Structure formats: structure tokens, C-alpha cells
Amino acid sequence: MTRAPDAGPIPPMPRAMRRNRMLMGAAVALILGLVVLAIVTMNLPTWTRVMGGLERNAMPLLRGFINPNWGVFELASRAMLETVFMAVIGTAVGAILAFPMAFLAANNLLGSRLLAFPGKTVLVAIRTFPEILFAIIFVAAMGPGPVAGILAMGINSIGFLGKIFSDVVEGIDAGPSEAIRAAGGNDLHVFFYSVVPQVLPEFASYVLYRFEINLRAASILGLVGAGGIGAPLIQRLQFRRWDEISMIMIVIVVVIIVVDTLSSSVRRRLV
Amino acid sequence: MAAPEPGADPGAGAVTPAPLRPATAGRFLNWATWGIIAALFVVSVQQTGFNLELVFSGTADFFRFFRRLAPDWTALPQIWAPLIETLQIAYLATFFGTLLGLPLIFLASFNTTTNRPTMVVTRAILTVLRSIPDLLYAAILAPILTLGPLPGVVALTIFTMAVLAKLTSETVESVDPGPLEALKAVGAGRNRMIAYGVLPQISATLTSYVLYIFEINVRASVVIGLVGAGGIGNLLNRYLSFFDYGGLGALIIVVFFVVLAIDQLSVWARTRLI
Numbered sequence: 001m002t003r004a005p006d007a008g009p010i011p012p013m014p015r016a017m018r019r020n021r022m023l024m025g026a027a028v029a030l031i032l033g034l035v036v037l038a039i040v041t042m043n044l045p046t047w048t049r050v051m052g053g054l055e056r057n058a059m060p061l062l063r064g065f066i067n068p069n070w071g072v073f074e075l076a077s078r079a080m081l082e083t084v085f086m087a088v089i090g091t092a093v094g095a096i097l098a099f100p101m102a103f104l105a106a107n108n109l110l111g112s113r114l115l116a117f118p119g120k121t122v123l124v125a126i127r128t129f130p131e132i133l134f135a136i137i138f139v140a141a142m143g144p145g146p147v148a149g150i151l152a153m154g155i156n157s158i159g160f161l162g163k164i165f166s167d168v169v170e171g172i173d174a175g176p177s178e179a180i181r182a183a184g185g186n187d188l189h190v191f192f193y194s195v196v197p198q199v200l201p202e203f204a205s206y207v208l209y210r211f212e213i214n215l216r217a218a219s220i221l222g223l224v225g226a227g228g229i230g231a232p233l234i235q236r237l238q239f240r241r242w243d244e245i246s247m248i249m250i251v252i253v254v255v256i257i258v259v260d261t262l263s264s265s266v267r268r269r270l271v
Numbered sequence: 272m273a274a275p276e277p278g279a280d281p282g283a284g285a286v287t288p289a290p291l292r293p294a295t296a297g298r299f300l301n302w303a304t305w306g307i308i309a310a311l312f313v314v315s316v317q318q319t320g321f322n323l324e325l326v327f328s329g330t331a332d333f334f335r336f337f338r339r340l341a342p343d344w345t346a347l348p349q350i351w352a353p354l355i356e357t358l359q360i361a362y363l364a365t366f367f368g369t370l371l372g373l374p375l376i377f378l379a380s381f382n383t384t385t386n387r388p389t390m391v392v393t394r395a396i397l398t399v400l401r402s403i404p405d406l407l408y409a410a411i412l413a414p415i416l417t418l419g420p421l422p423g424v425v426a427l428t429i430f431t432m433a434v435l436a437k438l439t440s441e442t443v444e445s446v447d448p449g450p451l452e453a454l455k456a457v458g459a460g461r462n463r464m465i466a467y468g469v470l471p472q473i474s475a476t477l478t479s480y481v482l483y484i485f486e487i488n489v490r491a492s493v494v495i496g497l498v499g500a501g502g503i504g505n506l507l508n509r510y511l512s513f514f515d516y517g518g519l520g521a522l523i524i525v526v527f528f529v530v531l532a533i534d535q536l537s538v539w540a541r542t543r544l545i
Contacts, residue, residue: 081318085318089315216404223406223497
């Protein structure tokens with residue numbers, strides 16, 4: 001039997017690969033360095049204080065969470081129902097207002113990037129704000145209650161839906177529009193018979209998706225006085241009534257999971 | 272099929288146009304679903320006492336109030352320290368959440384876990400964890416873990432872990448099975464299959480998800496201070512309760528530009544990755 005010719009020593013690693021490895025190493029070192037820096041400079045409590053807090057609170061919390069208080073079930077359900085209603089209207093307001101915004105921010109419909117720029121900027125600005133900041137401002141401006149929460153959600157949804165809608169509009173097939181124009185249709189015909197039918201199913205799907213997000217948001221907006229289930233929750237958190245908190249959280253979790261499941265099954269049929 | 276007219280392109284007659292899809296009707300929801308959605312909307316409007324007038328008066332109130340938020344820049348020195356704490360909370364939470372989430376990704380994907388019950392249980396836990404809003408975690412943890420950044424980090428870590436595992440396990444389930452089969456054929460165990468077959472395929476998407484969740488965490492860490500979980504939300508709460516709207520205005524503007532900068536940077540990095 002002949003031996004395979006000796007291939008010699010293992011060749012050194014190619015240059016590009018070595019450079020990649022070094023870059024990876026540097027990135028990992030940077031990430032870990034920042035972690036250490038953050039932990040060292042952060043105002044963390046001492047170990048004994050944390051353990052003391054845990055000792056005092058962990059057992060009551062566990063006991064409360066194991067025995068949810070059914071006495072607040074009715075109250076929690078009613079508050080959660082209000083939360084769902086808030087999310088429905090907030091999403092609807094956002095979707096209706098996002099519709100015109102989307103077309104004002106779409107390059108292809110306006111014919112130039114310059115014309116779409118102001119619309120896009122407004123959408124980015126809205127998206128940058130956390131929802132709860134809007135809610136705080138609305139509560140301060142018009143008093144507490146579900147309407148403040150609805151408006152906060154509505155405005156925030158415009159930022160998200162407007163952006164996604166305009167992406168959808170920019171991605172439509174130009175064929176049908178050209179066909180309508182070739183047959184003598186004007187801009188309005190193109191809009192109603194080509195653009196709208198093409199984008200509606202995707203719009204609907206994203207509106208549902210936003211509804212899922214808004215329901216989560218609505219269930220905490222009450223923490224700043226903007227209505228929904230967050231209000232009874234924050235009161236009980238102040239008094240650490242864990243058994244009642246546990247019941248409220250069960251209601252929140254169950255409703256959110258049910259709505260998510262329903263909504264995603266409808267979305268799957270849509271697109 | 273009609274014979275091609277004389278003189279026409281001989282190939283033209285052979286091409287039958289693809290049948291048109293029945294407009295959007297087939298793709299669209301049936302009317303019953305629309306009816307339910309419309310009914311839900313009507314009931315919601317009735318139950319919350321919402322009307323169009325409120326939208327206009329509310330928006331007017333909003334802008335009138337906005338004028339009172341004229342920023343008082345003398346508050347600036349107060350803002351930096353909690354702002355940095357906010358970013359640290361988001362950073363640490365993203366880091367630890369990713370570390371804890373990594374093993375869960377593979378336990379929740381059908382092609383990397385061999386034990387079906389493990390997968391089902393992992394998924395169920397992730398679903399429940401994800402359905403609890405991040406601010407709620409912070410509100411529950413703040414009284415237990417002493418007020419300050421610690422409960423914030425823990426709250427957002429849990430959130431990061433659950434979201435990352437869910438998002439990425441969908442990516443893992445759609446990887447090309449070829450490399451996995453090749454590895455299996457040469458006798459690799461599950462961990463080797465994940466390390467050499469799955470990770471190289473998902474690393475770009477995984478990194479992009481981590482950046483995306485970091486963006487979410489930055490926004491969340493701005494507000495978790497409202498419930499005592501550290502960061503700039505504490506200061507926000509103080510300005511609000513002392514009606515210091517000038518300070519509040521300055522804070523909001525600073526937060527706006529910092530979040531905007533981080534978002535743009537992260538979006539830029541993500542588009543380069545994929």
C-alpha cells in the first residue's frame with residue numbers, strides 16, 4: 001500500500017480569517033469590559049441589604065402567589081375588560097391616523113424622497129418616545145382616566161403603523177398601477193383600484209399585531225393614572241397585597257395569551 | 272385557443288396568461304370576522320365613553336401643555352448621572368438576558384431538542400414570561416430587591432431572555448438541516464451539532480435580535496424608574512410630583528435624542544448584518 005504523499009505541516013491560517021478572529025476577540029473584550037465597568041460604577045445595594053429585603057419579602061410574595069385571592073377576580077376582570085376596550089380604540093385611532101401618514105411618507109407614491117422626508121421624520125420622532133411618556137403628558141394635560149391612555153396609545157401607534165404601512169406601500173407591485181394608467185385611469189383610479197387593494201391585507205395584519213402590543217401597554221398605563229388594570233394593580237403593589245396582585249396578574253396573563261393566540265391565527269390567514 | 276393571426280409573432284399565441292387570482296376576496300377575511308371586530312369597536316367606544324370630540328380636545332390639551340414644557344436647561348447637570356444609569360441598566364440586562372436566553376433558544380426549538388416534553392414546557396414558560404409587561408416585572412421586583420437599578424436589571428433580564436429565546440427559536444427551526452445531518456452522520460452529539468451546525472447559521476440573525484432587544488430595553492429602562500427600579504425614571508417622577516415642568520421638558524428632550532441616536536446606530540448595524 002502506498003502512503004499518501006506528505007502534505008507537510010499544517011499551513012498557517014489565512015490572513016482574512018486571522019483578522020476576523022482578532023476582531024471577534026476585540027469585540028468580546030469590549031462587551032465584557034463594558035459589563036464590568038457598568039457593574040463597578042453602578043449604585044448597587046450591598047449583598048446583605050438585598051438578602052435582608054429578600055428575607056422579608058420573598059416568603060409573603062411566594063405565599064401570595066400560590067394562593068391568589070379570588071375576592072378580587074371580579075374587579076380584575078372588569079378592569080381587564082376596560083383595558084381591552086382601551087387597546088381596541090387606541091389601535092383604531094392609531095390605524096386611522098396612520099393611514100394618511102403612510103402615504104405621505106412613501107417615496108414611490110410621492111414621486112421623490114425629498115417629499116417623503118417630512119413624513120418619515122415625524123414618524124421616527126413619534127416612535128422614539130416610550131408610550132408611557134405620552135401617557136404621563138396626557139394625564140398631566142387632561143386629567144387621569146382611560147381617555148388619556150387611549151390617546152397615548154393612539155399617537156404611539158401612528159409612529160409604528162405609519163412606518164410599517166409606508167414600507168408596505170413602497171413595496172407594492174407597479175404592474176397593476178401601470179395597467180390602470182394604460183387603460184386611461186387617473187391618479188385617483190390608480191390609488192383606489194391598485195394601491196389600496198394591494199396594501200389592505202398587510203395593513204390589517206399589522207394593525208392586529210399592533211393591537212397585541214397595545215394590549216400589553218394598556219395593562220401598565222394605569223401605573224401612571226391612564227386607566228385600565230394598572231390602576232388597581234399599583235394600589236395593591238404599594239401595600240404589597242401579594243395574594244390580590246397574584247390574582248390580577250393571572251387575569252392579565254390569561255387574557256394576553258388568549259388574545260395573542262387569536263390574533264396570530266387571524267394574521268396567519270390574512271397574509 | 273385561437274390561432275395566431277397571420278403576421279403576428281408566432282410565439283405569442285402559445286403563451287396563455289396565468290389565471291388571475293380572485294381579486295383580494297380570497298385572501299381577505301370573511302365578513303364574520305369583520306363583523307366581530309366592528310362590534311368590538313362599538314362596544315369599546317360605548318364602554319369607555321370615548322368620542323371624537325375627546326380626540327380633538329385631548330390633542331389641544333396636549334399641545335397647550337407642551338408649551339409649559341419649555342425646557343429649563345439648568346436641570347441638565349442633574350440629568351446625566353441617572354441617564355447613564357439608565358443605559359447601564361439596559362446594557363447589563365441585554366447582556367445577562369442573552370446569556371440566560373441562549374440555552375433556552377435550543378430547548379425551545381424542535382430540531383435541537385430531542386426531548387419533546389422539555390420543549391413543550393420551555394415554550395409554555397417562555398409564553399407566560401413574555402405575556403407579562405416589562406414595567407410590571409420592575410414594579411413587582413422593586414419592593415423586594417431594594418429600590419434602585421438592581422430590580423431594573425433583573426426585570427429587563429427576564430424580559431430579554433424570554434423575547435430572545437422566542438424570536439431566535441423560530442430562526443433555529445428554519446435553518447438548513449444539511450449541515451446538521453452531516454454532523455450527525457460523523458457522530459456529533461447534540462451540543463456539537465448546535466455549535467458547528469446551527470450557531471454559524473443563526474449568528475447574524477441572533478446578533479441583530481440582540482441589538483433590537485437592546486433598543487427595546489433602552490426605552491423600557493427610561494420608564495422603569497417610575498416604579499422605583501432605577502434610572503432616569505426616578506428623576507422624571509420627582510419632576511412630575513414637584514410640577515417642575517421646565518426640568519421635565521429638558522429631560523424629555525435629552526432622552527429623545529439619546530434614544531434616537533442609539534436607535535439609528537443599532538438600525539444601521541442591523542442592516543449591515545443581514
